[in-house]
Amino acid sequence: MAVVSRYTISLHVLALLAYVAERSSANNHRTSEFIANSVNTNPVFIRRILSVLSKAGLVSVRYGTGAGWRIAGNPEEITFLQVYEAVEEKPLFEYHHSTPNARCPIGAGIQPALKPYYDEAEQAMKANLAKSTIADLLKDTMLFSNMSIEEADRVISVRADS
Amino acid sequence: MAVVSRYTISLHVLALLAYVAERSSANNHRTSEFIANSVNTNPVFIRRILSVLSKAGLVSVRYGTGAGWRIAGNPEEITFLQVYEAVEEKPLFEYHHSTPNARCPIGAGIQPALKPYYDEAEQAMKANLAKSTIADLLKDTMLFSNMSIEEADRVISVRADS
DNA sequence: TCCACTAAAACTAATATAGTTACAGCCAGA
DNA sequence: TCTGGCTGTAACTATATTAGTTTTAGTGGA
Numbered sequence: 001m002a003v004v005s006r007y008t009i010s011l012h013v014l015a016l017l018a019y020v021a022e023r024s025s026a027n028n029h030r031t032s033e034f035i036a037n038s039v040n041t042n043p044v045f046i047r048r049i050l051s052v053l054s055k056a057g058l059v060s061v062r063y064g065t066g067a068g069w070r071i072a073g074n075p076e077e078i079t080f081l082q083v084y085e086a087v088e089e090k091p092l093f094e095y096h097h098s099t100p101n102a103r104c105p106i107g108a109g110i111q112p113a114l115k116p117y118y119d120e121a122e123q124a125m126k127a128n129l130a131k132s133t134i135a136d137l138l139k140d141t142m143l144f145s146n147m148s149i150e151e152a153d154r155v156i157s158v159r160a161d162s
Numbered sequence: 163m164a165v166v167s168r169y170t171i172s173l174h175v176l177a178l179l180a181y182v183a184e185r186s187s188a189n190n191h192r193t194s195e196f197i198a199n200s201v202n203t204n205p206v207f208i209r210r211i212l213s214v215l216s217k218a219g220l221v222s223v224r225y226g227t228g229a230g231w232r233i234a235g236n237p238e239e240i241t242f243l244q245v246y247e248a249v250e251e252k253p254l255f256e257y258h259h260s261t262p263n264a265r266c267p268i269g270a271g272i273q274p275a276l277k278p279y280y281d282e283a284e285q286a287m288k289a290n291l292a293k294s295t296i297a298d299l300l301k302d303t304m305l306f307s308n309m310s311i312e313e314a315d316r317v318i319s320v321r322a323d324s
Numbered sequence: 325t326c327c328a329c330t331a332a333a334a335c336t337a338a339t340a341t342a343g344t345t346a347c348a349g350c351c352a353g354a
Numbered sequence: 355t356c357t358g359g360c361t362g363t364a365a366c367t368a369t370a371t372t373a374g375t376t377t378t379a380g381t382g383g384a
Contacts, residue, residue, distance in 0.1 A: 004256055004371085004372070005259050005372085005373090006372085007256075009258065011272075011276065012258070012262065012269075012272050016266070031330090033329090038266040038268055039258065041373080041374080044331095044374075044376090045373060047332090048332095050330095051332095064327090064382035064384075065327075065328065065383045066328085068328095068330090094166055094170060095167065096167055096171065096201065097341085101199060101200050103317065104200040104317055105309045105314035106200055107200045107202065108306070108307040108309060109302070109305065109306030110174050112306040113299060117294055121291055124287050124290035125254075125290075127286065128286035132279055136279075137272075142267065143275070144270070144275050147267045152267035155266055155267060166340085167341085193361090194360080203343080204342080206362095209363090210342095213361090213362075213363090224360095225351045225359090226351035226359080227358075227360090228353090229351080229361070231361095259372085259373075
């Protein structure tokens with residue numbers, strides 16, 4: 001299959017929080033509900049992702065009045081790879097679900113033989129992910145988004161957007 | 163998630179059929195049951211994969227007495243990438259399951275902004291897959307498999323192995 | 325102390341992968 | 355031409371994973 005949508009959502013969340021941090025003058029924190037509204041999903045799913053990103057030091061949380069999340073660190077230094085490694089724990093290529101037949105010459109050697117090929121291909125992908133940052137993504141996103149800065153600022157400054 | 167085990171199984175099947183073609187003197191064809199026994203799964207699952215590989219021209223089928231499958235073409239010319247493209251139809255990176263909020267500056271532009279990054283990373287992985295062939299895999303597999311050529315030949319020459 | 329928010333568990337729903345059963349269809353060879 | 359061994363495919367089940375929902379407890383700034 002594919003790298004699951006959780007990774008896309010993570011990049012979305014970080015781009016959003018990067019924009020908020022860049023443009024919002026007062027409180028940079030946004031609630032999981034606000035973020036969920038942009039992503040078009042539910043706040044619990046967003047919190048589950050934020051919790052993982054938080055462990056990787058990519059976002060930080062604040063409690064109490066005006067609580068919520070903000071990006072931790074510089075968007076220009078957060079790479080796609082950091083995000084990938086934060087949310088994807090398993091290797092890219094799956095092996096057999098049930099171990100192959102050890103009495104067959106192929107079954108006996110196929111898994112260790114595959115490993116270097118799989119590792120190298122995954123590494124090639126990751127090396128590419130390391131080349132881009134959240135700041136790059138945010139810049140491109142704003143180019144595609146047909147929205148004036150004024151309108152955009154209005155949207156992201158409303159902490160409990162509808 | 164990950165690239166699903168179907169891809170691993172496909173490489174396994176092709177390495178096995180390449181070995182059979184290389185070493186078996188008489189009938190090169192092997193049944194889905196024989197292959198399933200090496201992979202340690204069921205023949206129907208194997209036939210489903212073989213059917214896809216067949217459409218890509220990587221294996222061919224024979225009916226009637228002594229029926230079964232064999233590798234089509236030269237193992238030195240079948241790359242990991244050809245196998246990948248035969249069995250994986252969807253792009254590597256998934257987008258949002260439900261379209262993001264178009265009224266948010268990030269939601270409005272994130273998907274087209276992500277596309278070039280995703281395409282490039284997938285391309286980097288595929289370029290790596292194009293570098294190796296079934297013949298390479300077979301060679302490595304035999305190195306890892308602690309089995310004499312005589313014993314291996316004995317196993318792969320039994321068309322309905324237990 | 326209040327209250328808006330997070331944390332986490334427990335559940336449901338939807339989807340994808342893989343395993344199983346069953347049966348019709350095909351064809352090389354006798 | 356008939357037979358037997360195998361493929362092709364559909365229908366069903368089992369299992370796992372992702373995502374959505376509900377609920378309850380916990381946090382800490384003002």
